[in-house]
Amino acid sequence: MTTTIPMLPEEAAAAAGDGRPGRGRWRGRGGSRGRGRWRVLLRTPGRVFGVTVIAVFALMAIIGPYLYPASLPIDPGAIYASPSLAHPLGTDFEGTDVLALIVTGARYVLLSAVIAAVVMVVVGAAAGITAGYFRGPPDSIIMRVTDLVLTIPGFPLLIVLSTVWDFGSPYAMGLVLGIFGWGGLARAVRSQTLSLRERGFLEAARGLGLPARHIVLREVAPNVAPYVAMNLLLSVTGAIYAETGLFFLGVVPFNAGNWGVMLNIAVFSAGAVTSPQALTYLLSPLVCILALTLAIVVMLNAVDEWFNPRLREP
Numbered sequence: 001m002t003t004t005i006p007m008l009p010e011e012a013a014a015a016a017g018d019g020r021p022g023r024g025r026w027r028g029r030g031g032s033r034g035r036g037r038w039r040v041l042l043r044t045p046g047r048v049f050g051v052t053v054i055a056v057f058a059l060m061a062i063i064g065p066y067l068y069p070a071s072l073p074i075d076p077g078a079i080y081a082s083p084s085l086a087h088p089l090g091t092d093f094e095g096t097d098v099l100a101l102i103v104t105g106a107r108y109v110l111l112s113a114v115i116a117a118v119v120m121v122v123v124g125a126a127a128g129i130t131a132g133y134f135r136g137p138p139d140s141i142i143m144r145v146t147d148l149v150l151t152i153p154g155f156p157l158l159i160v161l162s163t164v165w166d167f168g169s170p171y172a173m174g175l176v177l178g179i180f181g182w183g184g185l186a187r188a189v190r191s192q193t194l195s196l197r198e199r200g201f202l203e204a205a206r207g208l209g210l211p212a213r214h215i216v217l218r219e220v221a222p223n224v225a226p227y228v229a230m231n232l233l234l235s236v237t238g239a240i241y242a243e244t245g246l247f248f249l250g251v252v253p254f255n256a257g258n259w260g261v262m263l264n265i266a267v268f269s270a271g272a273v274t275s276p277q278a279l280t281y282l283l284s285p286l287v288c289i290l291a292l293t294l295a296i297v298v299m300l301n302a303v304d305e306w307f308n309p310r311l312r313e314p
Helices: 009-016 023-041 045-067 098-134 136-151 154-161 170-179 183-197 200-207 212-249 259-269 276-307
Strands: none
Touching: 023 276, 045 098, 045 276, 098 136, 098 170, 098 183, 098 212, 098 259, 098 276, 136 183, 170 212, 183 212, 200 212, 212 259, 212 276, 259 276
């Protein structure tokens, strides 16, 4: 009669992996988790569309400006040329290729929007969690600063800043939009943190004597992460609208080429509204903004499902 000796958990994990205890077990979990998240992103045709559009615009912003010279060529003989193989989206009032304008202008729009969204989310989430968890004087001070940020009229302030600040850099534009846009998120995160603070698992963590830093980073932050991630995407769309709107209205100097500058010139200078020949020059940046916004909105549901496995369909 043969006796089978049971393997210890460490030995079984080592046999399944590469010889080191626990290696194969954790690798399997991480791989299945990664595949599951990719399935969430690619589950429906709408999400595939969203991922594809975001990837295309991100690639356009990264490598697009390197595909064209710093000063785009002007062709006076091809003003408002119709779309063709040489000019897929036609040309503008100077004979410049509209596709080249779209590609080279994408970096400013996307980079400044991402910077603004990151600043909004980082400052807003940090302020909201700190105020909601620690309460007392920190809560009062942070909320008074938040009220001040919320009461500052952002649009008139940007007009004033444009007289002394060069918005030709996307970093400057993104930083200004982010600094004056985090107040609403801070209040929402504070409300969620106040609710979480009274939950049993946080009471147990405090009862065990865990430090506040551990509780905030390991217990509170992961529970507000889905809301913060969704606000990150929404902040990107809001920043895109804000910056293109500022350039479209002409309240900031045209120190950089982007989609907002294209819309301003097309409507107020080039007569694209009344000229059918210039229709592609006017519609191209609009379609890009709408497509990017639609792609981000479509991804919101996927992000919520990504963070919350209970929402995933079997």
